[in-house]
Amino acid sequence: MLLKPSSVSLKLKLPVLMVALTVAFVVTVSFLIYTMAERSIRENVTSAKASKAQAGAQALGFSIGAAQRDVANLAALPTTFRAINNFERVIGMVEADDKIGYLKKHFITDNPNAEDQRADLVDPGDGSYYSQSHVTYHPTFVQTATLNRYSDIYLITPAGLVAYTVQKNGDFAEDIKGDLLADSALARVAQAALEAEPGSVVVEDFSAYSPADSVGAFLASPILNKRGQPVGAIAVRIGTDFVQSALSANLEADGHENIYLIGPDGTAKSPGMIPGAFEMLSKLPDTPHIAAARQGEAGQFSQTQTASGEPAAAVVIPLALNGFNWSVVMETDDAEAFAMIYRIRWMVLSLIGASVVVSIGVSWAAANRVTRPIHHLRDATNALAQEDYNIAISGLDRGDEFGDLARSLDTFRDKLKLADEAAAREEEAKRETDYVVEEMSHALSQLQDGNLICEIDGPFSPDYETLRENYNHSLQNLRNSLREVVEAARHVDRFSQEQRASANEMAERTESQGSTLEKTATAMQDLTQRLRDTAEKATEVDSTMRGTRREAEQSNEVVRSAVAAMDQIQQASSEISKIINMIDDIAFQTNLLALNAGVEAARAGEAGAGFAVVASEVRNLARRASEAAGEIKTLTSTSEEHVANGVSMVDKAGNALTSIIEQVTSVSDLISEIAGGVQHQSQGLEDINAAIRELDSVTQQNTAMAEEASASSQLLQSEARTLSRVTGRFQIDTPMSADAPSSWDSDAIDAATTARSA
Template sequence: MLKRLLEMPIRQRLPLSIALIVVAIAASMGLFFYAQAYQSQKATTVTNVEALAKDQAARVKGWVDDKKAQLAAEASNPFIAASVRNFRLAIASDGGDLASVRQAYVLGNPLPKADRQNLQDAGDGSAYSAAHKRVHERFRKELTQLGYYDIFLFDTQGDLIYTVAKEDDFGQNALRGELGASGLGAVYREAASAAPGEIAVVDFAPYAPSANAPAAFMATPVFDGLGLRVGVLAIQLPNEELSAIVNRASALGDLGDMYIVGQDGKSRTYSRFDGRFEILQQVRDVPFIKALKAGQTGLFYGTEGLSGAQSLALTVPLDMGFAKWVLVTELDKSEYLAHLMKLRNRIILFVLAGVVVTIVVSTLGSRTITVPLRSFVRSMDEVAAGDYSKSVGVAERLDEIGLLGRNLTAFRDQLAKAEALAAEREEDRVRQDRVVKELSGAMRSLASGDLTRSLDEPFPEAYEELRQDFNATVETLNDLMGSVVENATEIHTRAEEINSASDDLSQRTENQAATLEETAAALDELTSSVRAAADGAAEVEAVVKDARNGAEESGRVVTDAIDAMSGIKRSSDEIGQIIGVIEDIAFQTNLLALNAGVEAARAGEAGRGFAVVASEVRALAQRSSDAAKEIKHLISTSSDQVDSGVSLVNRTGDALADIVERVSNIAELISDIASGSQEQSVGIGEINVGVTELDKVTQQNAAMVEEATAASTTLKQEAANLQGLVARFRLRGGVGHAAEVSVPVLQFSRSAARESTTRAAAAPRVSFETKHAVNESAWQDF
């Protein structure tokens, strides 16, 4: 390994050596400073924790002392002694039994358990309720202001004669039973025999009347103005207030915790963190909890905390007189060493930065030696490979590497001169061979008729004129043969067009002659038809005149029918009016009969006969009204049908009038047609004579077209022979061999001409660019 390290390239060995030295020095300094900072941070943290624990212990003792002072001051108030005596007298007045009081304020309390203290008067008219009403509001306000859970008043026999909360302990005796076995019973018994101003306190324990919630009690004796003991005043301490005092320390950070634990290992306060533990819950046996159970307190560094993380724990004993508590302060190691961790990270970054800077500086320093050496070695490799064109970069340096470079430059120049002479001779031979090879190939192409090849790559200066002369010759031949090919193609194309046009013209001329013959025959037939049509038109004109006279007579008959139907309609309307009058009379009769029936009903027995007559009259009037309505309906239906008949007759009259008018028009038109037919017959005869003359001229044109077709066939064959001669040349622009096609000699007949015409309409022909355009439009016009 050491040998490999010593044989490393200088550009790697030198920076690596310097970097290792710097890393070793920086790491040693970093570890030293970190150790010093760690010890300093540890001492500072311990000092702060001890001060914090001492301050919080004083706060806890001060809180207990404040509660004792408040209780003593309250007990010395004559109001308390008077209240105890008044409650005792009221109970005696009500029979001397607390059962009825307990029934009224606990068992029979109409309010929920949590709101029992809001009942000031049970409303039973007892002396106790009257006394309770006078003092209860004052005790309830005191409870709220001082933050107590409950306030208790006992008489000298141990009976609990008053509480604010009215829980299940109210009305029981502190010397016996469940209450006597509780913490409240214990504190009563101690206070019952205490001197004035003495305070009895019991530690937190589950209290059954408060649903087994943790409860601690204080009590003191109550004396009247004469110094006579009248009872005991007790309070139930609030749980949350003590926990709030302990957890209020801001120096705990986000992860630290402070709580009170008894020597039994059970907590006396809540944890700052939900779910970790509750009051009187057994705390997990971490090392410092085990120690305080054994009576050992102090500093525990780097131990496991209740959170499971590495912590610093300080346990401080609290001798409260009534109990031995331990104040536990727990700090999370990752939190109180956070600043130290930042310092450690900065030291690591500093060391890394120093290493990087050292590597960069050492690398740059070593490059002042290794780069020139690499350049010298590269120059030697180039000279050894025969590359003498590049300069030796280190030749101008003033050190030993520069001297080596200058010697290498002199050696390189001598080798270059020797190789330059040999290369020049070889280059002349290669240039000559290339010229001969390219010129020989170009001549072979020219001999084979290929005029597209030229010598594009420049020749050496001595042979460049030969290349230019060859290219000029090929260019001249290419232009000349190109013109010949284009003219031959143009002649062939035009010959084909002339041949095709002549054949088409011959066919059309023959068709025209046949058509003229058919036209002449058709005109003869048309003349006979027009004459027959003129005679028929004259006969139709007479028939139409008779029809017009009959239509006019029918119109007069329809007019008389319209007048008769109008009279029927007027009669129907008058009958309808009469029926309406009859219907009104029937309605009035019905109404009178109804009124008569009403009056007969009022008359009683005397009008019964009149009522029967009125009923019959009413029925008769109703039937008359129904008959009138039915007749009216029939008349209305008849009137509607008459209206419909009148309308139809009117429409018939209008239709006949229109027929008369149209027949008159037809008669006039037929008369005009007869006259026109006579004139057409004369005109068609003259057209027949002209068509006969046109047929003679067409026959003569057909003979001339046959002669033109024969001449164009000969011209096309000669053009095909010319194309075959020039097709062996290959020219630039795609003309030459690309145009070498077989051109058949066409047999011109009328059927072939028709097929040529059809193919020419269906498929486009190939067109060639020409320099000597013939008059194309002349053939189209022809």
């Protein structure tokens, strides 16, 4: 059973209270300091991690942007144009039945270098035209891939053949529509690049690429000739080290920080800095920060878990990159990131423990100095409670609060002695007071029973005689007032009966009038609603006719434009006829020149035999040109006739539309007038309807007031009878005989009232 605080001694309670206050103060201050320090440290750590993640995101964005610009620049270089042309041409010049097999044999199968070093082979020494072109362009592309950290560079012909690669993996000399590359990211990005606009860059996100046995992303751009026509595509493959080196440039590989990319499908688009944390392209757990990264939402998460289930803090930054929908996720181990907070926590707990030990010792010593004089004062107080006025009170010479309390207790002891003497004197006065109280109680008891003739005849002591006289006078005044109340109750009862009858008759007439008016208001409201609907329909018809008028006017403008266009076509046909006539003249002159050339060739003999053949062909060409000019002239004449007929028909359509517009305008004006009139009628009926509703409301209020007046009259009559019954309980006059009633009851009052009314 727990002890109540009031039952514990002050000697124990005071040190416990002091220790509790000290501990509460120390704990509060320590908690506030720890909270502020923890908040500051967490904000600093979170800000630092966010800055690192932001720096990584910016570095990656710069690297991807630079790669896209570099691919576009490579596609626009004349060197790249010449390379794709030469490689496409020399592949066809390979002197072997299986040209693709020949290239794979010399650059892959017989390559003396290791698989990851095949790019070191510049000239396989077979003497083919392809190898000569390879010697020319391969060092340039190798240098480009090395400087930009590209995994590979591809040149794809318009037919889809991978004519060149830097690394010479299994995709070299393959068709992007073949079995090996048909469903690969390289085939998709190459096909998109061949169909893309000049200067644009298409991308493919990280995915498994089996020909290179790796994971990679692709960027590609169309290669154009001088006339801007696509002659192939250039593509680059970037590996995971490309993005990871940009992300982790500002981080330390200490196993406490991990930064990687996440796609909208929740898969990892780059490997983490912590080996074995998760697999590339694997589905990551649906933790809060992973869910935010999947949805492209930025945020900071203080209590989350890594893919391996370790507690961590995370920062999510969505990236706005052309073609890549990624979010940067940076995770930091909680124990390492907030180690300073844990050290401060142990320091605070140690400080609280030391403070508790010190406060217990100090509080116990201070409590003893305070409770000792309190015990002496307690003994003196107990003695005074037992009427022992000879007890010695210690501490009268102290100058502190205990001395004041001791001197007050000594004065209190003297006053207790005087109080005992005064108590004896008041005992006598109490007996006189008891007599007065007894007489007054008896008289008031009779007054409670309704007896208003219960005066007190026996005299009181001089101190209480005035009380008796005042009581008798008050009783006389009460009897007189109650007589007046009884008479007034009789009059109220009679008047309320008359008011009740009048109020009932008025309520019936008002209710009948309200019912008739309510039916009238309902009929007017229905009529108003129907007229309002008619006005709305008329307004809709007016709006429709206005739209029809606008459309007809617009059609008229279209017809006029068509007529103008027909005129321009007719003028162009005339110009074409002039040009055809000129072509006909040129053909005629050419024929004459060809005849002259034939004559001269005949004169030259065998030396002009070849020239004679040319002159004959020129004559044939001039003849065909003249015939074609004649046919075109015939077609042009026919076209001019059709155009003239079209102009005539369009002109007739324009006249018909003009007539339709005039008639639609007339109909629209009439409908507008009808709509305006209906709206005015609707507004008038609404005013009448509002007035009837207001009159109906007033009538209903009058009906309610009449019913309330009738009910009030009934209640007034009931209250008058109740008042008569209440006053009947009092005995106002002295009974004349033994048979007379000693009090007024309600039946007697009702009988007297009925008799007077009759």
